[in-house]
Amino acid sequence: xKKTLSGALSIIKRPAQxxxxxxxxVLIILAMAILPFIRxxxxxxxxxxxxxxxxxxxxxxxxxxxxxxKWRINGAVICSRTRLQTARQGSEQTAGYCGSWxxxxxxxxxxxLELQGANKITLETKPDGTLxxxxxxxxxxxxxxxxxxxxxxxxxxxxxxxxxVWPAKSMKAGNEPYEHPLFPFMGIAxxxxxxxxxxxxxxxxxxxxxxxxxxxxxxxxxxxDQTELMLGDQVRLDSIVLNDEPVFPKGFVRxxxxxxxxxxxIVAFGKASQIRIERFGDNGYDFEPSIWSRILxxxxxxxxxxxxxxxxxxxxPLLPVFEKNTATRIKILKRIKANRKS
Amino acid sequence: xxxxxxxxxxxxxxxIFSAFAYLFMLLACAPVNxxxxxxxxxxxQFIETIHPEVNVSGNIIVGVMxxxxxxxxxxxxxxLAPAAFSSGQEVCLNVVSRDGSYTSTNNYLINTTxxxxxxxxxxxxxxxxxxxxxxxxxxxxxxxxxCEQSSSDYFVPVAIEKTENDARRxxxxxxxxxxxxxxxxxxxxxxxxxxxxxxxxCDYISKGRHTAYNFICRIDITGxxxxxxxxxxxxxxxxxxxxxxxxNVLGTR
Numbered sequence: 001x002k003k004t005l006s007g008a009l010s011i012i013k014r015p016a017q018x019x020x021x022x023x024x025x026v027l028i029i030l031a032m033a034i035l036p037f038i039r040x041x042x043x044x045x046x047x048x049x050x051x052x053x054x055x056x057x058x059x060x061x062x063x064x065x066x067x068x069x070k071w072r073i074n075g076a077v078i079c080s081r082t083r084l085q086t087a088r089q090g091s092e093q094t095a096g097y098c099g100s101w102x103x104x105x106x107x108x109x110x111x112x113l114e115l116q117g118a119n120k121i122t123l124e125t126k127p128d129g130t131l132x133x134x135x136x137x138x139x140x141x142x143x144x145x146x147x148x149x150x151x152x153x154x155x156x157x158x159x160x161x162x163x164x165v166w167p168a169k170s171m172k173a174g175n176e177p178y179e180h181p182l183f184p185f186m187g188i189a190x191x192x193x194x195x196x197x198x199x200x201x202x203x204x205x206x207x208x209x210x211x212x213x214x215x216x217x218x219x220x221x222x223x224x225d226q227t228e229l230m231l232g233d234q235v236r237l238d239s240i241v242l243n244d245e246p247v248f249p250k251g252f253v254r255x256x257x258x259x260x261x262x263x264x265x266i267v268a269f270g271k272a273s274q275i276r277i278e279r280f281g282d283n284g285y286d287f288e289p290s291i292w293s294r295i296l297x298x299x300x301x302x303x304x305x306x307x308x309x310x311x312x313x314x315x316x317p318l319l320p321v322f323e324k325n326t327a328t329r330i331k332i333l334k335r336i337k338a339n340r341k342s
Numbered sequence: 343x344x345x346x347x348x349x350x351x352x353x354x355x356x357x358i359f360s361a362f363a364y365l366f367m368l369l370a371c372a373p374v375n376x377x378x379x380x381x382x383x384x385x386x387q388f389i390e391t392i393h394p395e396v397n398v399s400g401n402i403i404v405g406v407m408x409x410x411x412x413x414x415x416x417x418x419x420x421x422l423a424p425a426a427f428s429s430g431q432e433v434c435l436n437v438v439s440r441d442g443s444y445t446s447t448n449n450y451l452i453n454t455t456x457x458x459x460x461x462x463x464x465x466x467x468x469x470x471x472x473x474x475x476x477x478x479x480x481x482x483x484x485x486x487x488x489c490e491q492s493s494s495d496y497f498v499p500v501a502i503e504k505t506e507n508d509a510r511r512x513x514x515x516x517x518x519x520x521x522x523x524x525x526x527x528x529x530x531x532x533x534x535x536x537x538x539x540x541x542x543x544c545d546y547i548s549k550g551r552h553t554a555y556n557f558i559c560r561i562d563i564t565g566x567x568x569x570x571x572x573x574x575x576x577x578x579x580x581x582x583x584x585x586x587x588x589x590n591v592l593g594t595r
Contacts, residue, residue, distance in 0.1 A: 061548065079581050099581030120546070122527065132580050134527045161528065163580050194552045199525060236549070278551050 025315055032308045036295045046242075046271045047289065048213075048221060051235060051251075053191050053206030054263040056125045062187040063239070063248050064118035064139050071113045071183050076133070076166050078104045078146070082159040097165040110149040113164070117142030123183065123253060124201045125262045129168035131181070131255050136161055166255075184252040189268050192234040195280040203233050204263055208275065210289050212297075224297045225289035227277075234278040237270035247271055378458040379421060379502070379510060382433065382450040385488075388465050390437075390446035402587050403575065404438060404555040405481025405520035406496040410513035412480040414501030416472040418464050419510075422484055423498040424457040425569065425593030433497060434489035435462055439480050442553035444471060449488050459502070478547055481520035481555055486592065498593045516564075517594065519544075519573065521557040526577040526584065529557040533573050535566060544575075569595045 062069055078084075079098030097103060115121075118139035124132045135144060137160035144158040166181065192203025206229035211221040229235065237249040249270030256265065274288035295301060414420030415437065422433065431452040438445045452460050462484075466472055472480075486495035501513040521544060523529045529544040544559035563571065571594040577584040 059548070081581075099578065100583060101581035120548075134580065136528075163527070165580070188548075190548065194556075196522075196524065196553060201525070234551075280553075284551065 021315065021318070025312065028308055028312050028315070032305055032312075035304065035308075036298075036301055037291075039298065039301050040291055040294055046240065046273055047224065048211040049237065049270050049272055049275050050209040050211065051191060051206060051229075051237065051266065051268045051270075052209075053203055053229060053235070053266045053268075054261075055192050055201075055203040055206070055266060056263055057193045057201030057203075058123045058253055058264050058266055059190040059193075060121045060123075060185050060187045061138060062115055062117070062119045062121070062142075062185070063246065064142070066116065067186065069115040069185060069187075071115075071181070073111050073113045073133075073164055073181065074109060076105075076111070076164040076181075078106070078158075079163040079165065080104070080159055081161040084156055084158070097167065098163065101163065106146070106148070108148045108150060108153070112147045114145050114147055114155070115143070119144060121185075123255075123264055125255065125257070125264060126168075127200075127262060129257045129262045131166040133164040134162075135164065180254070180256045182252060182254045184250075186248050186250045188239055189237045189249050189251065189266075189270070190234065191236075191266055191268065192229075192232070194234055194278065195232040202231065203229060203235070204231055205229065206233070206235070206266075208235070208277075208287060210287075212289075212294065222297055222299065225293045227287055229277070230279065232280045236276055236278075237268055238272065240271055242271070378456075379461050380452075380454060380456065380458050382422070382452050382460045382462050384463055385432070385449040385451050388446075388463075389448055390444070390466055390468065392444050392468060392471065402522050402524075402577075403483070403496075403519065403589055404522050405483050405518070406589065406591060407482040407484075407499040407518060408501070408513075409477060409515035409518045409560070410501045411482050411499040411515070412475050412477070412501070413503075413513055414499070415464055415466065415475070415480065415482075416469050419461075419502045419504070420464050420482075421459040421461045421500050421502050422452075423500050423593035424459060425497055426457070427452050427455050427460070429453065429455050431486065432488040433460075433462075434485045434487060434491075434493075435464075435499070436483045436485075436489070437480060438554045439475070440478065440547070440554050441551040444468065444480070447489050459500070461502075462499070478520075478558060494588060495590045495592055498591060517561040517571075517591065519559040519561065519575065519589075520555040521559060521575055521577075522552075522555045523557045523577055525579055526557070527580055528578040529559070530576050531559045531561065531573055532576065533561060533571060535561075535563065535571075536568070563594050566594050569593060 077097045079101040081101050083102050084104060113135075115135075118137075119142050120136045120138045122132075122134040124134075126132070135158070137144070144162060145155045146158060147155040191206065193199055193201055195202060208227050208229060209223060210225045212224045213221055239246045239248045241247070249268055251266065251268030254265045257263075274286045276284060277287050278284040408423070411420065433450045433452060435448050435450060436446070446466070450460075450462055482499045484497040484499050485493040486497060487493040498517065500515075502510045503513055504510055519531065521529050523544075523546075529546075530541060531544060532539070532541045534540070540561075542559070542561075544557040547556055547558060559573075559575065561571075561573065569592070571591040573589050573591055575587045575589070577586070
């Protein structure tokens with residue numbers, strides 16, 4: 001206590017050293033005004049966009065990399081432009097779903113589609129509940145093949161153009177029940193399709209959430225902004241380059257139709273500074289969080305600003321104490337001297 | 343005497359060689375025949391529109407042109423490749439952007455039958471917009487009839503540029519056909535290039551909007567000897583064929 005008092009006295013008794021309290025207050029006010037913009041400028045501009053949507057069409061472009069995508073495609077009719085090498089596989093041929101292409105169905109209860117390299121996939125649902133998957137080669141050396149649970153059956157290489165059809169009514173492959181397909185993915189994703197007078201597959205509803213990284217929060221990210229997607233919108237999540245490496249969006253597509261709804265349920269995550277939302281009737285727009293929403297949702301920044309503001313409120317009443325030769329200062333000095341003598 | 347005859351023989355040989363060398367130099371330095379251009383006449387007032395609330399048409403064939411033709415829009419250096427023009431030929435030039443927001447439809451008159459390049463005046467008031475176009479952003483088509491009539495005969499718009507000494511040269515490119523496949527999953531074309539059948543897939547344009555067209559068919563007509571090229575565009579929806587569209591491209595040599 002004695003040491004604290006003598007320390008405070010020594011500061012107050014220093015007439016030769018003028019503590020410019022007004023300057024400190026001005027600096028604090030400036031810091032409060034500038035800090036938000038400095039923080040926004042220093043933080044990386046890439047956000048995490050999370051899209052939850054219900055759409056009757058979805059397009060995926062897998063990356064031109066060795067990574068393999070695998071999907072279980074039980075119950076699907078396989079339509080190939082070129083004939084498949086299946087004579088030795090004991091498959092049964094199926095027509096009716098493939099138009100002029102060659103149709104196949106396999107009795108294996110666990111049929112897997114494996115994709116490697118750059119392929120283009122379009123998933124589309126029809127009003128009657130039928131699910132179509134159009135698989136197209138996007139680069140010459142990409143691979144598409146069917147593999148089976150039975151290790152005695154060799155995988156079948158697929159050609160450059162293949163369609164898969166899940167008929168509307170439940171199909172039973174062997175004694176297994178029809179399974180609703182689920183498609184996890186990594187690649188450039190386009191949800192919805194441009195509206196024109198002949199198009200049927202479009203995005204129905206959805207939401208876009210934008211997150212910024214925030215080490216102070218529990219899940220290390222902070223919701224910054226969100227927007228609703230309208231009927232007919234088209235959203236594309238593209239790849240970005242981070243540390244000289246391409247980073248692709250990820251997510252999954254589930255198809256679980258009921259009597260009233262035949263939409264794909266789509267969840268996709270991607271990093272970007274903004275995303276493009278194409279909308280019929282206008283030129284579309286780039287959705288990115290505004291500076292104000294970033295500032296207002298930044299917990300660290302808000303805490304810092306609150307602390308500075310509190311410091312300001314404390315400093316204002318003490319302003320006269322630090323000023324030289326004010327009446328208050330002299331009174332306080334006299335009181336301290338009197339206390340010491342007593 | 344023998345030495346003298348040999349010497350004369352050598353001199354004669356040198357003279358002949360020199361004459362050929364001189365002739366070769368003359369030919370090498372002679373000016374190359376420049377491209378011949380004639381001006382076509384705009385029939386009515388130039389019409390172009392920008393409408394953000396897009397009017398979508400039902401055309402399947404949206405553009406037939408050389409791939410660099412869009413560059414001729416913003417500096418007015420647009421032309422039609424030489425073809426069998428008829429006297430008083432009317433040509434309908436249609437330009438549409440891929441997002442459908444920019445369109446122009448104009449009739450031109452071609453008065454001569456000479457197989458030269460016919461320059462089409464294009465006095466757009468939206469040059470800033472046209473300058474933003476890159477490849478595949480705008481489709482041009484020049485049908486061999488007035489805009490009020492339909493036609494399956496297409497001339498080939500090309501872009502030209504002026505060189506330093508005011509000569510003109512064509513911008514390189516390949517023949518492209520822009521197609522609105524609507525819901526088609528596959529679009530491909532069929533042609534006979536110098537009597538060789540060629541069937542090739544058209545590429546889907548995955549980025550951006552596809553309001554006006556979404557497929558591009560690239561046809562290599564390098565060395566093509568025929569002046570006309572019938573092209574058949576086929577569309578399929580998950581293996582089910584839709585009616586094909588047949589067009590005739592004029593001026594492909």
